[in-house]
Each structure stands twice: as structure tokens, then as C-alpha cells.
Amino acid sequence: MGLRKFKLFRGDSREGTMKDFKVEVDQGMVVLDVIHRIQSEQVGDLAVRWNCKAGKCGSCSVEINGKPKLACMTRMNEYSLEETISVRPIKTFPLIKDLVADVSWNYKQNKNIAPFTPDPDKKDNNGNYIMMQEDVDRVQEFRKCIECYLCQNVCHVLRDHDKKNEFVGPRFMIRLASLEMHPLDKADRIENIKNDYGSGMCNITRCCTDVCPEHIQITDNGIIPLKERVVDRYYDPIIWLWNKLFGKPK
Amino acid sequence: MNISEIKTVEHDVIVLGAGGAGLRAAIECSMEGLSTGLVCKSLLGKAHTVMAEGGVAASLANVDTRDHWKVHFRDTMRGGKFLNNWRMAELHAREAPARVRELEEWGAVFDRTKSGLINQRNFGGHRYPRLAHVGDRTGLEIIRTLQDHGIHQGIDIYMECTGLDLIKDGDRISGMVGMWRDNGEFIIFKCRAVILATGGGGKAWKITSNSWEYTGDGYGMAYEAGAELMDMEFTQFHPTGMVWPPSVRGTLVTEGVRGEGGILTNSENKRFMYDNIPGRFAAETADSEEEANRWLAGDKDARRPPELLTRDVVARAIRKEVKAGRGSPHGGAYLDIASRRNAEDIKRKLPSMYHQFKVLAELDITNEPMEVGPTLHYFMGGVKVDANTQMTRVPGLFACGECAAGVHGANRLGGNSLSDLLVCGKLAGSGVVNYIKSINNNLNLNNVAIQKIIRSATDILNREKGENPYLIHEDLQELMQNNVGIVRTDELLSEGLDGLSNLWKKFNNVKADGASQFNPGWHQAISLRNLLVTAESVARAAKMREESRGAHTRVDFEGERDEWLQYNVVISKSNEGTMIADKVMRDEPDPELKRIAELSIEELENEVLLEKGQ
Ligand SMILES: Cc1cc2nc3c(=O)[nH]c(=O)nc-3n(C[C@H](O)[C@H](O)[C@H](O)COP(=O)(O)OP(=O)(O)OC[C@H]3O[C@@H](n4cnc5c(N)ncnc54)[C@H](O)[C@@H]3O)c2cc1C
Ligand code: SF4
Ligand code: SF4
Ligand code: FES
Numbered sequence: 001m002g003l004r005k006f007k008l009f010r011g012d013s014r015e016g017t018m019k020d021f022k023v024e025v026d027q028g029m030v031v032l033d034v035i036h037r038i039q040s041e042q043v044g045d046l047a048v049r050w051n052c053k054a055g056k057c058g059s060c061s062v063e064i065n066g067k068p069k070l071a072c073m074t075r076m077n078e079y080s081l082e083e084t085i086s087v088r089p090i091k092t093f094p095l096i097k098d099l100v101a102d103v104s105w106n107y108k109q110n111k112n113i114a115p116f117t118p119d120p121d122k123k124d125n126n127g128n129y130i131m132m133q134e135d136v137d138r139v140q141e142f143r144k145c146i147e148c149y150l151c152q153n154v155c156h157v158l159r160d161h162d163k164k165n166e167f168v169g170p171r172f173m174i175r176l177a178s179l180e181m182h183p184l185d186k187a188d189r190i191e192n193i194k195n196d197y198g199s200g201m202c203n204i205t206r207c208c209t210d211v212c213p214e215h216i217q218i219t220d221n222g223i224i225p226l227k228e229r230v231v232d233r234y235y236d237p238i239i240w241l242w243n244k245l246f247g248k249p250k
Numbered sequence: 251m252n253i254s255e256i257k258t259v260e261h262d263v264i265v266l267g268a269g270g271a272g273l274r275a276a277i278e279c280s281m282e283g284l285s286t287g288l289v290c291k292s293l294l295g296k297a298h299t300v301m302a303e304g305g306v307a308a309s310l311a312n313v314d315t316r317d318h319w320k321v322h323f324r325d326t327m328r329g330g331k332f333l334n335n336w337r338m339a340e341l342h343a344r345e346a347p348a349r350v351r352e353l354e355e356w357g358a359v360f361d362r363t364k365s366g367l368i369n370q371r372n373f374g375g376h377r378y379p380r381l382a383h384v385g386d387r388t389g390l391e392i393i394r395t396l397q398d399h400g401i402h403q404g405i406d407i408y409m410e411c412t413g414l415d416l417i418k419d420g421d422r423i424s425g426m427v428g429m430w431r432d433n434g435e436f437i438i439f440k441c442r443a444v445i446l447a448t449g450g451g452g453k454a455w456k457i458t459s460n461s462w463e464y465t466g467d468g469y470g471m472a473y474e475a476g477a478e479l480m481d482m483e484f485t486q487f488h489p490t491g492m493v494w495p496p497s498v499r500g501t502l503v504t505e506g507v508r509g510e511g512g513i514l515t516n517s518e519n520k521r522f523m524y525d526n527i528p529g530r531f532a533a534e535t536a537d538s539e540e541e542a543n544r545w546l547a548g549d550k551d552a553r554r555p556p557e558l559l560t561r562d563v564v565a566r567a568i569r570k571e572v573k574a575g576r577g578s579p580h581g582g583a584y585l586d587i588a589s590r591r592n593a594e595d596i597k598r599k600l601p602s603m604y605h606q607f608k609v610l611a612e613l614d615i616t617n618e619p620m621e622v623g624p625t626l627h628y629f630m631g632g633v634k635v636d637a638n639t640q641m642t643r644v645p646g647l648f649a650c651g652e653c654a655a656g657v658h659g660a661n662r663l664g665g666n667s668l669s670d671l672l673v674c675g676k677l678a679g680s681g682v683v684n685y686i687k688s689i690n691n692n693l694n695l696n697n698v699a700i701q702k703i704i705r706s707a708t709d710i711l712n713r714e715k716g717e718n719p720y721l722i723h724e725d726l727q728e729l730m731q732n733n734v735g736i737v738r739t740d741e742l743l744s745e746g747l748d749g750l751s752n753l754w755k756k757f758n759n760v761k762a763d764g765a766s767q768f769n770p771g772w773h774q775a776i777s778l779r780n781l782l783v784t785a786e787s788v789a790r791a792a793k794m795r796e797e798s799r800g801a802h803t804r805v806d807f808e809g810e811r812d813e814w815l816q817y818n819v820v821i822s823k824s825n826e827g828t829m830i831a832d833k834v835m836r837d838e839p840d841p842e843l844k845r846i847a848e849l850s851i852e853e854l855e856n857e858v859l860l861e862k863g864q
Contacts, residue, residue, distance in 0.1 A: 010765060026494060026495075026496060026497065027494070027495055027496070028494070028495020028497050028498070028610075028611070029497045030497065030610070033497045037618050039720075039771075040382065040720035040721075043763075043764075044720065044762060044763045044764060044769075044770070045762070045763055045764025045769040045770065045771050045772070046716070046767070046773030047767075047768040047769070047770060049293070050461070050462070051296045051297075051298075051300075051301075051461040051462070051463065052300070052301045052461060053461065053498070054301070054498075054502075054602075054610070055391065055602070055605065055606065055609070056300060056301050056387070056602065057295075057296045057300050057301065058295075058296070059292065059293065059296050072608070073609050075610070075612075090617060096432050096767075096768055097432075097611075097768040098768070100768055102431075102432070103275075103293070107294060107401075108589050110398070110401065111401050111402070114396070114397065114400045114838065115357070115398065116356060116357030116399070116563070116710060118354075118355055118357075127351075128351075128367055128368075129354055130366035130367065131359070131362055131366050132366045133361065133362040133366075137364065139359050140359055140361075140384065140385075141385070143359060143390075143391060143394065144387065144390070145391065147295055148433075176431050179357075182357065182359070185357075186385070190460065190514075193804075198720070233696055236259050
């Protein structure tokens with residue numbers, strides 16, 4: 001396929017610039033392959049994260065020509081031969097070096113979420129939990145998440161307004177949804193969803209859904225239903241009292 | 251260098267590796283009240299376990315009620331060509347169902363049967379549908395469940411931190427030196443036990459399903475610390491890796507494709523697996539397409555199609571077709587699911603395969619066959635441990651998961667790794683708990699040893715000039731692919747060992763450019779030592795074992811040799827610092843286990859039926 005032009009960010013939190021590279025690209029290559037070729041032939045200390053090289057681990061998130069993507073699932077033939085391909089680290093999180101950002105904030109959010117709490121009464125006589133496939137389809141959709149944090153990266157609440165203290169972001173909204181909609185879970189997180197996790201901060205722009213490599217309907221299937229649950233609880237004192245007395249409907 | 255300036259943290263136990271095995275082990279330790287540190291090279295949740303596709307094997311008997319741990323055990327022994335550690339294979343089969351159920355307790359959501367139980371699918375070498383699964387992303391479900399549960403158990407997690415080497419006080423483990431990948435700073439862990447759960451070493455080969463992390467660090471560290479490695483000659487070549495385009499050569503195509511009915515054909519459109527059924531499996535394998543079709547349609551009396559024979563058999567058969575000139579255009583075989591299942595089923599059952607081929611190969615698997623060929627996938631061998639405690643011969647050093655040897659013998663059945671991680675991870679945790687109760691508390695860190703570990707890492711950066719780590723790695727991969735590949739001879743292996751000694755020399759003069767901050771070239775250079783220990787131990791063990799068994803094929807010694815069934819090849823480091831391989835006599839099996847493994851399937855099914863009736 002011949003020589004192609006690349007621009008890669010090189011630097012750390014103190015200083016850095018976009019650097020030009022020319023590199024030979026073979027048939028079938030993805031952007032991550034080209035980055036690796038540059039790394040092994042031109043700049044041995046070029047920092048980039050990756051593991052599976054098949055869109056399964058969510059390590060290789062970067063911004064390619066301004067679009068948040070997995071470098072391992074972005075084929076070179078998506079771009080014309082003349083085009084210069086620019087790769088930058090994801091912007092919403094602090095830079096470590098080159099294409100690698102510090103995403104540890106996300107791990108802290110997860111830890112703040114009340115864990116799965118199964119209801120032992122839902123076991124049958126043989127000790128098995130019975131769940132029908134149609135009742136878990138939605139939860140399984142959310143559980144496809146590979147934690148690439150591309151959605152966190154584009155959400156304007158985190159990216160442009162830096163309200164990381166007020167909103168856990170779309171990734172953790174669907175983590176919450178996967179717990180709240182789990183047929184066996186009996187914990188109640190609605191109050192925290194409103195007060196601590198910041199469901200009100202999302203104004204349903206759907207940018208998160210657009211970039212999700214797992215095609216999870218983050219907004220429509222996850223965030224909006226959670227917002228509805230919050231509204232039910234806090235706008236309707238009757239439902240609130242009913243739930244307090246008799247447990248929430250699942 | 252002043253050691254007192256390096257941060258030291260103290261725990262009861264350090265678990266090295268946060269895949270399924272490490273996470274499960276850490277959860278066990280922490281639940282038992284130990285102060286537990288979990289150290290991993292990548293971000294949490296990105297270990298190999300996340301890539302596992304097909305499922306986790308456990309005789310839950312949800313889909314076929316005839317299933318029982320004894321049948322799972324028998325399948326595992328036969329798959330492993332009877333070289334498995336009998337007790338480990340027993341524990342694995344017995345405890346897998348409880349470990350899978352426990353995951354459900356912690357939030358996992360497996361695919362369901364019509365009656366709402368955990369669904370199970372067929373896989374090679376398993377008598378019944380036995381793999382609990384979530385589409386073709388089972389590993390993701392398992393690692394995320396353990397991760398989300400683990401973070402609430404009080405475990406201290408050190409991610410993107412590379413374990414370099416172990417420290418001993420006398421002959422006991424007393425700590426480990428690590429390095430933060432982001433800033434290159436060192437950290438000293440003081441502890442009373444270490445569990446190695448670092449996975450395998452597939453990155454020594456060119457065509458592999460493994461990621462950069464699989465550099466055999468656990469093997470290298472255990473070997474240096476005086477532990478033994480066992481069964482290293484048994485490296486599994488998974489029959490179905492992608493072969494095209496070149497940049498994804500080796501990426502895995504799950505066995506689930508065949509479990510869901512996928513067939514293998516050659517360029518003459520022939521289902522060649524019918525010509526490759528070994529005697530041992532003939533009685534349990536369909537011998538006509540008609541019978542295989544009945545099996546796919548759910549007929550319980552029909553036998554399984556030959557595509558579901560064990561991986562060693564299928565990998566060799568594909569290689570044979572290609573050698574005979576009947577391969578696909580890019581040197582593989584065709585794997586066809588499109589003509590067997592409708593598009594909607596394929597997308598539902600194998601979504602990530604669909605996506606992977608669509609994006610990476612621009613091929614629609616609901617329409618066209620895939621091209622596949624063998625790829626280095628898994629290490630049956632590894633650190634030698636005790637079956638009940640998972641402890642090595644070094645007091646305080648434990649290993650579990652792919653990093654340890656024993657459960658799988660000469661060949662692993664698909665789905666048996668995920669179950670192994672859970673079962674042996676928990677066992678290792680309990681092993682540590684008991685060990686720590688038994689020792690006194692005063693262990694010391696040896697500063698000289700620490701200095702030495704740190705210096706070997708920093709020398710690589712400080713050298714004026716030297717060998718390029720990426721090139722050494724490429725040479726190693728080329729060498730292992732050619733000389734220690736899917737078929738082996740004494741000549742190839744001897745030549746390989748010569749090549750390795752050259753690479754050792756280059757490694758001693760390796761130089762990484764740049765600074766210590768997140769520097770992949772440096773990290774690569776550091777891991778070369780472990781890759782070379784791994785590669786050399788595989789080559790030495792393979793040279794010693796003069797027979798063909800399971801994943802180890804010697805064309806100069808064809809067929810299984812009864813004499814060799816009595817031995818494991820065990821690798822260790824001599825006092826002079828050289829690598830030695832020994833033929834070590836295996837223990838006598840428990841007579842009851844031997845009886846179960848040797849029953850015919852009809853006899854065992856009857857026995858199980860009686861037992862279940864009671
Ligand atoms: C593509 C693919 C598909 C598979 N599908 C299946 C399947 O369907 N069913 C099945 O049973 N098996 C499957 N396997 C095999 C199975 O996934 C692995 O054998 C298993 O996940 C290994 O788990 P583990 O916990 O031993 O190690 P891993 O999950 O590999 O974890 C290793 C850990 O060790 C850490 N580590 C390594 N070295 C160091 C170091 N020096 N310092 C710090 N940390 C270190 C890594 O960061 C990582 O956290 C598959 C494997 C692959 C590659
Ligand atoms: S829909 Fe909500 S969560 Fe998603 S990007 Fe927009 S504001 Fe953020
Ligand atoms: S929801 Fe989608 S975009 Fe967000 S982290 Fe998960 S996989 Fe990535
Ligand atoms: S490397 Fe795993 S998603 Fe890209």
C-alpha cells in the first residue's frame with residue numbers, strides 16, 4: 001500500500017507536540033499496527049496501550065483524526081491514501097505520555113457504586129437462580145461494556161465542563177443500570193443515582209452512544225430509564241412510600 | 251542507588267496477575283482476612299481472561315442431565331492423554347460447578363436455558379454441552395464479575411506495575427520488587443507469600459493469539475527463585491486462528507464456532523476431519539455427515555462431529571491439508587458456519603466473531619467461510635505446584651491459572667482454562683492462608699538481592715549502546731515458530747537451542763532508548779529474560795520427550811510411548827546457573843480415579859445414572 005503520513009502526539013503532561021512520521025503500510029493493517037511499526041522501527045519508547053488487538057479489552061482508545069476510536073479496530077483503508085492520519089491521546093483524562101492517558105478516575109467511580117446484592121429468596125429448591133433469557137437481555141447488553149472509556153471521553157459534562165465531581169459519566173450510568181435492572185439484585189441505588197452519581201447532569205445528547213464500539217444503547221436503554229426511575233421516586237410520594245413499604249418493583 | 255528512597259509496602263500476600271486466577275486467589279486471601287496486594291502489568295480488567303470467548307466448563311448438567319464431575323474428569327484426562335496430574339484434574343472437575351455458581355452469586359449473567367438455568371454449549375472433547383457462556387464473550391463476563399466483586403473486598407490494587415523478581419529470606423519468599431510502568435519508579439513489596447498468576451508465554455512465537463503481556467514472567471521469576479517448571483513441551487496450538495490479513499494472523503477464532511455446528515473443509519470442499527479420527531476417540535465420534543447432522547439437530551444418541559475432536563488432533567489435521575496442497579488461498583483451511591446456521595443465530599451466538607471478521611478481514615461470516623490455521627494459544631505446562639495447596643517447592647511461593655502446570659496434561663480441552671482459574675485460584679488462596687498460619691512473622695528483605703534486581707533493569711537504559719529489544723524479540727519469535735513449532739524433530743530443536751544461546755548473548759547487551767517514563771521499549775527489554783527462560787525450557791523439554799503426545803509432536807518419534815507416560819519433564823536452574831531438564835517419575839494415581847478414567851463411556855454413564863437415581 002506504500003508510504004503513508006502519520007502525525008502522533010509525543011510528550012507528557014509538561015510539554016509535547018504532534019510529530020510527523022512516514023511509514024510503510026501493508027494490506028489489511030489497522031491504525032494500531034502502524035503505531036507499532038513506528039514504535040519498533042523509529043521511536044522505541046513511543047507509549048501506547050493495547051492488549052487484545054481484536055476490540056475485546058478496551059485498552060487502545062485514542063483520538064484518530066479527531067474521532068475517539070479503538071486503534072485496533074480502525075482499518076487503514078478507512079482513510080484515503082493522501083490523508084495524513086493524526087493520532088492523539090484521549091483528551092478528557094490527564095496525560096501520562098504520548099498516547100497514554102491516566103484513566104484511574106474511572107476505577108474510583110466504580111468502587112463508589114454499591115455492589116451487586118443478590119436476593120437469596122430467588123433461589124429454587126435445587127439452589128439455582130432462575131432467570132429467563134428475555135429478562136436478562138437488557139442487562140447483558142450493558143455487560144458487553146469493555147471499559148474503553150470512549151464514552152467518558154466524549155461526554156461534554158466530563159470533557160468540556162470537567163464536572164468529574166458531579167457526574168460518574170455514561171460508562172457508570174450503564175453499570176448502575178445493569179445492577180438496577182438485574183433480576184436478582186435487591187440493593188437500592190436510586191437516591192445515589194440522583195444525588196451522588198449525578199443522573200441530572202446528563203442532557204441526553206447521545207454522543208456517548210455514538211462512539212460506543214460495543215454499540216450499547218447507553219442513552220436510550222440505560223440512562224433514560226434510570227432518569228425515569230429517579231423521577232418516579234422523587235416526584236411521586238405515593239410510589240416512594242409504596243416502595244419503602246413493599247420493596248421496589250423490578 | 252539508595253534503597254531507603256524506594257517505597258516499600260507491606261502485605262501478607264502479593265498476588266501477581268489480575269486475570270481470573272489472580273483475582274479469584276486475591277478474593278480468597280482477602281476474605282480470609284489477609285492483607286492482600288494485587289499487582290498487574292495492565293489496567294485492571296484487561297488481562298487475557300477478558301479475551302476468552304467460548305465458555306467455562308463445569309458439569310452443571312443443566313442442558314444434558316447425564317453430566318457429572320466424573321465424566322468431566324474422564325474427558326479431561328483423555329484430552330490430556332493421561333499425563334494430567336490426577337488429583338488436580340479431579341479437584342478441577344469436582345469443584346468447577348460450585349465456582350461457576352459462585353460467579354452468579356457475585357453478579358455474573360450467563361446465557362440462560364429455556365427453563366431459566368445457566369445455558370451450556372458443546373466444545374471439543376467434552377462429552378456433553380458443558381460450557382457455561384455469554385455469547386462469545388465469556389471471559390469478559392468472568393473477569394468483570396471478579397473485578398467488580400474484588401474491589402469491594404479490601405484488596406489493594408497496584409495496576410500497571412510490573413513484577414520484576416522475587417526476594418527470599420533464606421529459602422522462603424519474603425518479597426518482590428516491582429516497577430511502575432507509568433513513571434519507571436521501583437517499589438518493594440514485603441510479604442510472606444507470593445502467588446504467581448501471570449498467565450502463559452505465547453509471545454515467544456510469531457503466530458499467536460496472545461498479547462504483549464504473555465512473556466512468561468511467572469515462569470522466569472519462579473525459575474530464578476528456585477522453583478521447577480513442568481510439562482513445558484506441551485504448548486497448545488489452537489487449530490483456528492485467523493490467517494488473513496497478515497496483521498491479524500494468529501488472532502483467535504473461538505472453538506465456539508465449531509461448537510455451534512461450524513465445519514472444516516479443504517480447497518476440494520471436503521470435510522477432511524472424517525479422515526483424521528484417532529482410534530481412542532473413534533467410538534465416540536460420528537463417522538458420517540448424516541450422523542453429525544443429527545447431532546447438530548439435538549439427537550442425543552448421535553455422536554459428535556469430528557470437528558470437535560481435541561485441539562491437538564484438529565491442528566495437526568489442518569496442517570496436513572495445507573502441506574498436501576489442499577489449503578485455502580492464504581494457507582489455512584475453511585471454517586464454515588454460514589451454511590450451517592442462519593444469519594440471525596450466528597450474530598446472536600457469535601457476535602464478536604461476526605464483528606471481528608467484518609472489521610478486520612472485511613468478511614461476512616454469515617455469508618462466507620472463514621480461513622483459519624493453527625496459532626500458539628496456551629501453555630499446559632508451567633510452574634510445578636502441589637495439587638492441594640498450589641505451592642511450589644519454594645516455601646511461600648504459589649502459582650495458579652495458566653502459569654501453573656498439572657490440570658491439563660499434554661493437551662487442554664477448551665473451556666477448561668476458565669474453570670481451572672476459578673478452582674485453582676481459590677485453592678491457591680486457601681493454600682496461602684494455611685501457609686501463613688504456619689510460619690513465624692519475622693522475614694527480612696535482602697538488600698543485596700534488591701539492588702541486583704534493580705540494577706539489571708536500569709542497566710538496560712543506561713548502556714551507551716547495545717542490541718535493539720524489538721529486534722531480539724522478532725528473532726526469537728521467528729526461531730520458535732520455525733524450530734519449536736507444531737511439529738518437532740531433534741535436529742530442529744537442537745538448532746533452536748543454539749539459536750537461543752545466541753539470543754541470550756544479545757540479551758545481555760540489550761539497550762532501550764529513551765527515559766524511564768512509560769517506555770515500551772524498556773518494558774520489552776526487561777521481559778526478554780523471561781521470554782528466553784520460557785523458550786529455552788520449552789525447547790529443552792521438547793528435546794527430551796522422545797514421543798508424540800497431545801500437543802507435543804515429534805516426527806522422529808511418532809505416536810505415544812507407554813514408557814513416557816510414566817514421566818514428566820521438569821526444568822530447574824542448576825547451582826552453576828545453567829538450565830537442566832530431568833525425567834521425573836510420576837506418582838501412582840489413586841486407584842478410584844484410574845478406574846473412572848478407564849471406564850468406557852457407556853459404563854460410566856450407567857454408573858452416573860445409578861448414582862443420580864439414588
Ligand atoms: C483469545 C483467547 C480466547 C480464549 N478462550 C477461552 C475459552 O473460551 N475458554 C477457556 O477456558 N479459556 C480460553 N482461553 C484461555 C484463557 O483465557 C487463559 O488461559 C486464561 O484467561 C488465563 O488466565 P490467568 O488468570 O491465568 O492469566 P491472565 O488472565 O492472562 O492474567 C495474567 C495477569 O498477569 C499479569 N502479569 C503477567 N506478568 C506480570 C508481571 N511481570 N508483573 C505484573 N503482572 C503481570 C497480567 O497483567 C495479567 O493481569 C482463551 C485465550 C485467548 C487468548
Ligand atoms: S447522553 Fe448524557 S452521558 Fe451521554 S454524552 Fe450526552 S450528556 Fe454525556
Ligand atoms: S459503554 Fe461503550 S464506550 Fe463506554 S466504556 Fe463501555 S464499551 Fe466503551
Ligand atoms: S487492543 Fe483490545 S480493544 Fe484494542
